[in-house]
Amino acid sequence: MRHIIHILALLISITCSTTFSINATHQPKLPPFSCGRSSTSPTRQYPFCDASLPVRERARDLISRLTLDEKISQLIHKAAAVPRLGVPYYQWWTEALHGLAALHNVETGFSFDGVVEEATIFPQVILTASSFDVDLWYQISKVIGREARAMYNEGQANGLTIWSPNINIFRDPRWGRGQETPGEDPLLTAKYAISVVRGLQGDSPEGGDLKDGHLQVSACCKHFTAYDLESWEGYERFSFNAQVTKQDMADTYQPPFKSCIEDGKASGLMCAYNLVNGVPNCADYDLLTKTARGEWGFDGYIASDCDASALIFKRQHYAKSEEEAVADVLKAGMDVNCGTHLGNFTKSAVLKGTVTVSDIDRALENLFTVRMRLGLFNGPPSGAYGRLGREDVCAPEHQELALEAARQGIVLLKNERKLLPLSDKAREGSLAVIGPNANVSKTLLGNYVGPPCTTITPLEGLMSYVEDVKFEQGSDTLNDTKRAVELARSSDHVVLVVGLNQYHEAEYIDREDLVLPWKQQNLILSVAKAAKKPVVLVLLCGGPIDVSFAKEKAKIGSILWAGYPGQAGGRALAEIIFGDYNPGGRLTMTWYPHEFITTPMIDMRMRADPSSGFPGRTYRFYRGKKVFEFGYGLSYTTYSYKIVFVSQSKFHLKASSNTSDLGYVSVPELGPRWCKKARFMVIVSVKNKGKMAGKHPVLLFFRRTQYGDGVGSPMKQLVGFHPVRTDAKGKVRVKFLVSPCEHFSSANEDGEMVIESGDANLVVGDEEHPIRLNL
Ligand SMILES: *[C@@H]1O[C@H](CO)[C@@H](O)[C@H](O)[C@H]1NC(C)=O
Numbered sequence: 001m002r003h004i005i006h007i008l009a010l011l012i013s014i015t016c017s018t019t020f021s022i023n024a025t026h027q028p029k030l031p032p033f034s035c036g037r038s039s040t041s042p043t044r045q046y047p048f049c050d051a052s053l054p055v056r057e058r059a060r061d062l063i064s065r066l067t068l069d070e071k072i073s074q075l076i077h078k079a080a081a082v083p084r085l086g087v088p089y090y091q092w093w094t095e096a097l098h099g100l101a102a103l104h105n106v107e108t109g110f111s112f113d114g115v116v117e118e119a120t121i122f123p124q125v126i127l128t129a130s131s132f133d134v135d136l137w138y139q140i141s142k143v144i145g146r147e148a149r150a151m152y153n154e155g156q157a158n159g160l161t162i163w164s165p166n167i168n169i170f171r172d173p174r175w176g177r178g179q180e181t182p183g184e185d186p187l188l189t190a191k192y193a194i195s196v197v198r199g200l201q202g203d204s205p206e207g208g209d210l211k212d213g214h215l216q217v218s219a220c221c222k223h224f225t226a227y228d229l230e231s232w233e234g235y236e237r238f239s240f241n242a243q244v245t246k247q248d249m250a251d252t253y254q255p256p257f258k259s260c261i262e263d264g265k266a267s268g269l270m271c272a273y274n275l276v277n278g279v280p281n282c283a284d285y286d287l288l289t290k291t292a293r294g295e296w297g298f299d300g301y302i303a304s305d306c307d308a309s310a311l312i313f314k315r316q317h318y319a320k321s322e323e324e325a326v327a328d329v330l331k332a333g334m335d336v337n338c339g340t341h342l343g344n345f346t347k348s349a350v351l352k353g354t355v356t357v358s359d360i361d362r363a364l365e366n367l368f369t370v371r372m373r374l375g376l377f378n379g380p381p382s383g384a385y386g387r388l389g390r391e392d393v394c395a396p397e398h399q400e401l402a403l404e405a406a407r408q409g410i411v412l413l414k415n416e417r418k419l420l421p422l423s424d425k426a427r428e429g430s431l432a433v434i435g436p437n438a439n440v441s442k443t444l445l446g447n448y449v450g451p452p453c454t455t456i457t458p459l460e461g462l463m464s465y466v467e468d469v470k471f472e473q474g475s476d477t478l479n480d481t482k483r484a485v486e487l488a489r490s491s492d493h494v495v496l497v498v499g500l501n502q503y504h505e506a507e508y509i510d511r512e513d514l515v516l517p518w519k520q521q522n523l524i525l526s527v528a529k530a531a532k533k534p535v536v537l538v539l540l541c542g543g544p545i546d547v548s549f550a551k552e553k554a555k556i557g558s559i560l561w562a563g564y565p566g567q568a569g570g571r572a573l574a575e576i577i578f579g580d581y582n583p584g585g586r587l588t589m590t591w592y593p594h595e596f597i598t599t600p601m602i603d604m605r606m607r608a609d610p611s612s613g614f615p616g617r618t619y620r621f622y623r624g625k626k627v628f629e630f631g632y633g634l635s636y637t638t639y640s641y642k643i644v645f646v647s648q649s650k651f652h653l654k655a656s657s658n659t660s661d662l663g664y665v666s667v668p669e670l671g672p673r674w675c676k677k678a679r680f681m682v683i684v685s686v687k688n689k690g691k692m693a694g695k696h697p698v699l700l701f702f703r704r705t706q707y708g709d710g711v712g713s714p715m716k717q718l719v720g721f722h723p724v725r726t727d728a729k730g731k732v733r734v735k736f737l738v739s740p741c742e743h744f745s746s747a748n749e750d751g752e753m754v755i756e757s758g759d760a761n762l763v764v765g766d767e768e769h770p771i772r773l774n775l
Pocket residue numbers: 021023113
């Protein structure tokens with residue numbers, strides 16, 4: 001019934017054509033779709049309105065009807081309306097990293113000034129990633145896409161091209177946007193990308209099920225490529241020239257993008273600000289056209305990061321004029337410029353002859369094809385997506401999923417003498433909640449968010465478990481600390497909630513160190529010293545912090561890392577602290593010691609170079625001391641693993657020509673038939689030895705026994721991961737399908753994927769199984 005009313009409302013608003021009042025400067029009085037039945041769409045007889053034709057054909061028909069000025073007006077993120085053809089204004093720039101987002105002072109796709117005033121805000125990506133659960137990632141993304149559609153149907157979205165996921169590798173712990181990514185591992189990031197794209201675009205979890213290519217919303221893999229620095233010692237993302245080796249490019253920076261496109265079938269791609277080896281990403285024909293479109297089969301649109309094309313002449317001095325810059329990006333394969341640059345200079349570029357109209361048409365075809373795949377040229381919204389409306393935003397099941405994601409992401413880093421979970425008796429006593437992050441709802445959310453449906457801070461979450469709760473923020477002045485210490489001394493239990501916020505790490509802001517803001521460390525130590533019993537330390541932050549001092553201190557009994565846990569984060573934390581949920585998250589990035597900051601952030605190398613003291617990056621290559629390692633995380637129970645079956649352990653790396661002297665064989669040389677035949681199965685038995693049921697991911701790694709000067713293979717690499725649920729004392733089996741060509745390979749210096757010979761092990765927890773790779 002609601003749906004019928006909704007459609008009626010929609011039809012009424014079409015005829016009146018004023019209700020779609022998106023508060024945008026460019027908003028004409030047109031419905032937000034083309035090819036409708038009313039007088040506002042006098043074009044239904046044109047082929048571009050004929051939904052039975054292939055979309056590219058429809059796009060070409062529409063383009064053939066546009067004047068040059070109209071064409072140019074489509075090359076920027078605020079694509080102008082073409083009223084004579086019933087084409088409304090379209091906003092390409094739409095953000096929904098972990099929930100629908102609105103940006104300060106910038107108009108983007110969603111507005112929260114109508115009947116929908118808020119949206120479901122999931123945990124920041126870095127926390128959700130810790131679940132290692134592709135199905136959870138898929139479900140979250142599907143919900144975000146549904147809420148976006150609902151906003152569109154309510155007239156509060158003027159774009160459905162969402163600019164996420166962010167799948168750059170979290171290469172350096174100082175990176176302010178590391179929080180937006182799923183972490184430092186290329187395989188994990190690739191899997192994350194695939195799930196998110198399928199969820200957002202309305203595909204099935206296995207992929208390949210987009211009906212007639214029709215999209216729920218469009219997803220965009222960003223930022224292509226090797227972008228992971230905001231600002232460091234005078235270097236800025238707008239002009240940074242990342243020096244990347246072919247080797248690191250092939251097995252670290254590119255794999256997530258390749259998967260996002262080949263397997264996820266993303267319909268959007270964003271080129272990054274920075275240059276790679278001297279070429280601005282948005283002007284790189286090899287990257288955008290040869291690699292993405294040619295090798296990976298990308299068939300969507302490519303957007304520039306905002307104002308990236310304007311930097312190419314003015315800031316990067318790569319082009320000799322604005323018109324050359326326009327030619328560089330259009331000929332490289334970029335289609336839409338976030339910003340105004342192409343709107344200002346494409347006409348003069350055509351007049352000067354640096355670009356042709358067919359260069360413009362090429363871009364427009366990609367752009368209109370995606371808008372058509374979104375159903376925006378099929379008349380009023382219909383079908384399953386057309387039925388979504390205001391009640392689908394912040395729906396109870398969406399909010400429950402936000403809570404579930406926080407529960408499943410939170411990582412238990414320390415739990416001496418089983419301090420956690422706090423007992424039922426503790427609920428009767430007094431609880432001190434102390435720290436600057438204990439009661440700031442904004443901090444829960446991280447960046448790229450809109451107004452949340454609700455928020456529950458850690459303080460509020462804990463107050464629902466304990467009656468006698470007292471709070472001190474503790475860190476601003478000396479007196480604050482004094483009061484916090486007094487409170488700790490007089491309370492039965494203490495939970496400290498500290499960490500970072502968007503002033504410390506964010507877009508534009510990389511950290512300069514890896515420690516807690518110093519007042520917090522003082523606060524923690526003074527409070528822990530005064531407390532009757534060991535305290536619980538909760539860290540809210542995206543990037544890792546060197547908390548060695550807390551790891552070693554007996555008076556700090558437990559440490560929990562909760563990322564930026566989203567709207568329900570405080571509830572999830574309280575459930576974990578009081579044992580209603582058994583934590584199972586695992587870190588997706590290395591926690592480096594503070595000394596790591598002597599490594600220049602601009603050094604893009606992944607592999608260690610002991611001769612120059614470069615320690616390498618991420619668990620795959622970093623050889624130095626770690627505070628916590630990739631994949632680390634505790635639980636209230638203990639798990640044991642046994643590799644019970646491996647269908648093949650010895651591999652003969654048979655090369656067609658003799659490369660044996662090199663100690664490795666290239667994957668193309670082994671050939672697809674060999675690769676297919678070499679696939680094998682590993683079965684791991686998982687036993688929950690404790691008294692509490694729990695969910696956690698089982699991680700399977702490939703680790704070389706000898707690690708040295710060879711071809712530069714990683715010390716260790718992730719092969720696969722499976723989340724499992726086990727009852728107390730329960731046992732389950734998980735099956736991994738391992739492909740040596742995919743999972744045992746890495747790049748050589750020429751950027752070719754190779755498998756190095758030698759002995760290695762499959763590793764799960766403490767359990768190992770030998771693998772032999774003979775030439
Ligand atoms: C549009 O936005 C402006 C400024 O934010 C506001 O004053 C105005 O009332 C809005 N108009 C509508 C129709 O919402």
